[in-house]
Amino acid sequence: MPLPVTRVTPPSGLVGLELSELVEYRELIAFLVWRDIKVRYKQTTLGVLWAWLQPILTMIVFTVVFGRLAHLPSDGLPYPIFTLAALLPWQLFSSAVTGSANSLVGSGSLITKVYFPRLIVPLSAVLSTLVDFVVSFVVLLALMAYYHIAPTVNIVYLPLFILLALAASFAAGLWCSALNVRYRDVQYVLPFVMQVWLLVSPVGYSASLVTSPIARIAFALNPMAGVIQGFRWSLLNAAPPSWILLPSAVIVGVLLAGGLLFFKRMEQSFADVI
Amino acid sequence: MSSEAIRVEHLAKQYRLGTSRGAFSYGSLRETVSDAAAAWWQRLSGGQPDVESRKGDADRFIWALNDVSFSVSQGEVLGIIGRNGAGKSTLLKILSRITRPTRGLAEFRGRLGSLLEVGTGFHPELSGRDNVYLNGAILGMRRAEIQRKFDDIVDFSGVSAFIDTPVKRYSSGMYVRLAFAVAAHLEPEILVVDEVLAVGDAAFQKQCLGKIQEVSRAGRTVLFVSHNMPAVTRLCSRAILLSDGSVIEDGFPDQVVTRYLASALGTTARREWAAGDPSKPGNDWISVRSVRVVDERCETIESVDVRQRVGIEIVFDVRRREQPVVPGVALLNEQGSPVFSAMDTSPVWREPCEPGCYRSTAWIPGNLLNEGTVIASVALGTFTPGGKTIRQAAVNDAVVFQVIDPGEGGTARGDYAGPWAAPVRPLLDWSLRRGELP
Numbered sequence: 001m002p003l004p005v006t007r008v009t010p011p012s013g014l015v016g017l018e019l020s021e022l023v024e025y026r027e028l029i030a031f032l033v034w035r036d037i038k039v040r041y042k043q044t045t046l047g048v049l050w051a052w053l054q055p056i057l058t059m060i061v062f063t064v065v066f067g068r069l070a071h072l073p074s075d076g077l078p079y080p081i082f083t084l085a086a087l088l089p090w091q092l093f094s095s096a097v098t099g100s101a102n103s104l105v106g107s108g109s110l111i112t113k114v115y116f117p118r119l120i121v122p123l124s125a126v127l128s129t130l131v132d133f134v135v136s137f138v139v140l141l142a143l144m145a146y147y148h149i150a151p152t153v154n155i156v157y158l159p160l161f162i163l164l165a166l167a168a169s170f171a172a173g174l175w176c177s178a179l180n181v182r183y184r185d186v187q188y189v190l191p192f193v194m195q196v197w198l199l200v201s202p203v204g205y206s207a208s209l210v211t212s213p214i215a216r217i218a219f220a221l222n223p224m225a226g227v228i229q230g231f232r233w234s235l236l237n238a239a240p241p242s243w244i245l246l247p248s249a250v251i252v253g254v255l256l257a258g259g260l261l262f263f264k265r266m267e268q269s270f271a272d273v274i
Numbered sequence: 275m276s277s278e279a280i281r282v283e284h285l286a287k288q289y290r291l292g293t294s295r296g297a298f299s300y301g302s303l304r305e306t307v308s309d310a311a312a313a314w315w316q317r318l319s320g321g322q323p324d325v326e327s328r329k330g331d332a333d334r335f336i337w338a339l340n341d342v343s344f345s346v347s348q349g350e351v352l353g354i355i356g357r358n359g360a361g362k363s364t365l366l367k368i369l370s371r372i373t374r375p376t377r378g379l380a381e382f383r384g385r386l387g388s389l390l391e392v393g394t395g396f397h398p399e400l401s402g403r404d405n406v407y408l409n410g411a412i413l414g415m416r417r418a419e420i421q422r423k424f425d426d427i428v429d430f431s432g433v434s435a436f437i438d439t440p441v442k443r444y445s446s447g448m449y450v451r452l453a454f455a456v457a458a459h460l461e462p463e464i465l466v467v468d469e470v471l472a473v474g475d476a477a478f479q480k481q482c483l484g485k486i487q488e489v490s491r492a493g494r495t496v497l498f499v500s501h502n503m504p505a506v507t508r509l510c511s512r513a514i515l516l517s518d519g520s521v522i523e524d525g526f527p528d529q530v531v532t533r534y535l536a537s538a539l540g541t542t543a544r545r546e547w548a549a550g551d552p553s554k555p556g557n558d559w560i561s562v563r564s565v566r567v568v569d570e571r572c573e574t575i576e577s578v579d580v581r582q583r584v585g586i587e588i589v590f591d592v593r594r595r596e597q598p599v600v601p602g603v604a605l606l607n608e609q610g611s612p613v614f615s616a617m618d619t620s621p622v623w624r625e626p627c628e629p630g631c632y633r634s635t636a637w638i639p640g641n642l643l644n645e646g647t648v649i650a651s652v653a654l655g656t657f658t659p660g661g662k663t664i665r666q667a668a669v670n671d672a673v674v675f676q677v678i679d680p681g682e683g684g685t686a687r688g689d690y691a692g693p694w695a696a697p698v699r700p701l702l703d704w705s706l707r708r709g710e711l712p
Contacts, residue, residue: 003383003384003385003463004383004384005381005382005383006371006381006382006383006386007379007380007381008368008369008371008374008375008379008380008381009374009375009379010374010375010376010377010378011374027411027416027417028411028412031407031408031411031412031417035397035400035404035408038399038400038404039397039399039400042399042400043399109394109395110394110395110412111372112367112372113372113390113391113394114370114372114388114390114394114395114412114413115370115371115372115388116412116414268374269373269374271367271372271373272289272373
């Protein structure tokens with residue numbers, strides 16, 4: 001049987017995405033996700049409980065600040081569940097972006113010593129946050145049961161919103177991780193960006209509060225606004241996310257495609273500059 | 275590439291010196307932008323992007339590899355030697371697809387497993403078991419493959435009692451053994467190994483070498499970078515010597531190793547010291563003038579036929595009558611292993627020397643040394659009443675010479691032409707009797 005021939009050539013301007021390689025290396029992706037999760041809760045006394053505690057504690061803070069002190073409306077829903085339904089996708093997005101942005105630099109020793117498709121690194125970072133999300137989702141279900149809120153039939157759309165959040169975070173992660181290899185400034189700028197992003201997304205307040213046309217356009221450009229509205233709609237029967245989902249999805253698609261190309265382009269010099 | 279496993283053509287790799295790592299300074303951003311603009315312009319105008327084209331910047335680049343070409347046949351074990359910074363690691367990194375070349379092409383047939391470091395991706399918090407799976411996957415093994423080989427890997431590593439302990443609690447020896455055990459069970463068509471033998475104790479190194487030998491016997495191609503010259507001469511069927519990014523020697527390992535050692539040592543067959551030279555070996559009583567490798571006619575020689583005798587000549591001054599002194603020589607082979615040491619046992623040296631200049635030559639008979647590079651150290655010593663030796667004047671690695679077998683017979687080689695281990699290769703008297711033994 002003739003063996004496949006591999007050619008190593010100088011970097012070129014045109015790059016193929018070689019996504020089929022990801023399928024070939026699917027086991028490595030699974031192993032890296034498994035490692036991330038296993039390591040994350042090693043030597044913590046509470047272990048995976050943290051995946052529950054983090055959203056619960058944030059929910060309490062948000063409920064006190066936005067619900068009790070600021071008296072913001074919550075579309076007629078109990079404030080804790082109103083904010084938790086937004087916090088879960090937000091934390092999925094924010095930890096996926098942060099995790100993948102730092103993933104390449106954190107895997108420097110691997111990248112300079114062994115070959116594998118580099119896309120695996122930010123991808124597995126994103127996927128490992130999905131596991132935390134699934135675990136913490138139980139808290140939301142418990143809270144829904146507590147408030148006697150039954151999900152509507154719209155819950156079938158929930159996976160689409162999760163997918164949109166994942167795609168958005170992977171797109172951002174691709175750009176940030178590749179840039180971070182060359183410019184470590186990214187890791188310092190990112191926490192600030194994520195804080196601002198949290199405030200411009202309807203996590204602590206209702207999207208119905210935002211009425212000015214400019215702010216509506218800003219929501220349409222922010223994929224997380226659509227995702228959060230989608231969560232509240234499909235789980236808690238709040239107002240549907242309306243037309244803003246369409247531009248969001250298009251933007252995520254463009255950023256993702258551009259991110260993949262940019263990443264593949266930058267990848268050629270990762271080992272030399274990391 | 276029919277039976278070729280690897281082909282490398284005009285491979286070159288340029289690195290930039292003093293890259294502003296991650297510095298988002300005005301300068302680096304500006305450069306990034308202007309570089310991008312230049313590259314864009316070049317592509318528009320149809321030119322090849324030329325890394326050297328920017329004026330005044332050439333001195334900030336270094337060619338780690340420069341026009342390297344060679345090919346490796348299937349089943350060959352190729353040793354790659356050279357000083358630090360000669361480009362060995364860069365070459366392996368390009369072949370392992372970790373980095374891209376600046377110019378040229380590398381091609382290989384089949385799966386290439388690279389072992390540039392043992393324990394790549396080992397996570398200290400995870401148990402030995404978990405790390406076997408993780409590391410195996412990183413090195414390109416399938417889960418089912420690791421599962422199948424798991425017991426073998428653990429047996430080979432010898433850490434089975436601690437397999438469920440986090441590796442951060444391992445001793446460094448255990449860590450390395452487990453890591454190598456995983457790597458040793460890779461089964462690629464081409465195995466690339468870099469300096470793994472630099473770590474671990476003697477037993478471990480022996481185990482590593484054994485495994486590499488096993489891999490090569492199975493007909494797989496191996497590329498082996500090492501500073502361990504005996505390992506290179508023993509394991510490899512061919513070697514290349516890299517220097518400043520270029521291949522300067524390509525051939526039989528013995529020959530290439532000899533060339534490397536001779537150039538690395540910087541020692542010649544003749545060493546002399548002028549009268550006032552502060553580096554002149556010795557003290558105010560005895561000092562060495564010169565050390566030479568000589569033939570029968572007392573001419574300096576750099577290489578000697580294995581059948582001929584060769585002399586190590588020491589010329590030294592004695593300034594006053596003090597105590598008895600004895601000249602001695604010690605020989606090392608190219609791997610740094612001692613060949614033998616000897617001193618002049620003549621009764622002359624039982625009496626204190628009269629002041630004057632002396633010339634002492636140690637004659638090494640023909641058909642005693644093995645082929646290869648021989649390094650000679652010389653010393654003039656005195657003995658204390660307690661039986662200890664004091665080296666009054668000594669020159670370590672004083673001279674170096676090559677022992678050559680021209681292959682004309684009359685040597686211990688007989689008709690055999692293959693590699694020959696051990697520092698000496700004496701031509702012995704063999705006796706033979708045929709018939710029933712009593």
